[in-house]
Amino acid sequence: MQIGDIDVSFTNSSAFMVACVLLVSTFLIFGMRRSALVPGRWQSVVELSYIFIANLLKDTVGSQGRPYFPFIFTVFMFVLFGNLLGMMPYGFTFTSHIVVTFTMALFVFLGVTVIAVAKHKMHFFSFFMPPGVPMYMAPLLIPIEIISYLSRPISLSVRLFANMLAGHTLMKVFAGFIIALGAAGVAPWAFVVALTGLEIVIAFLQAFVFTILTCLYLNDALHLH
């Protein structure tokens, strides 16, 4: 499918992103449908994820971060469900693609920068010149600080992408050995079982890391030094 010069085909990746959004919405909306005072199992999980992110935001950003809670929560749920969808048989892990993670990181980065500039106006640029540094260091230090600031979206996206890619590739390669080795395939099979558990932990952990880094960047934007 082509619009102008841009390829806008509906790919595997897009399909699973739509599935992810639908799943998250179902999970949250139907979990809270009854919104009982004494929550059931499903509702507890929904409330737990809410409280978890709310606490994370409170600990890292403080009360000023509250307006950004919906965004942070969305990022967390999207990445988490994306990671977990990849753990399903025949699933496709869209978070294992640098395009997807980098786009998300780029939007986080741009958004955080816009917030910082809107909030602090020109004072924002003192970010790149730490206080107490002698003037003659400025020509060297400012480019270094700018590079360090610009490398944020890369380190944010590469971390998620590389973890998901490496883990899932490893799993699929070892799963391929099971059939190829015949009876001796028990060994890679046991390994894949163990690896599945590890991958699920990593799916949670990387979603958490992506979220906490977003919170930390937001914190920098809101409370400039």
Next chain:
Amino acid sequence: MSDEHDHTDLDALGTRLDKARQAPIDPTRVEKDNNNEKGNALSLAFRVGVELISAVAIGTAIGWGLDSWLDTRPWLMLVFIILGGAAGVMNVYRMASGFGYAVGYQKNNHDAGNNPKSGGDKRKTDIG
């Protein structure tokens, strides 16, 4: 059942509630700590690598872009590769010494103004 009995019961319940509220109720926190102990060294090493590489990559990209703009190939790229390496090392140093991800030299943005010596650094330096 007298009123007094009710009161002591309620008081006991109150103290128990207070205790329960003070205890960390977040079950994910325990899990997180466990993960930190196990995967700490590996994830730290991975993060150091990512920080170094990404800073150099950005430096190279900036240098290359400036070069094609100003027609000075390859000089600015060479300069910016080195600056990128410096930025990477600085990022790693900050990460390792507990500055977290802040651009700048103050440990904690909340406490920095009030008591810089206490170093109440809530930033997690050992995540993923």
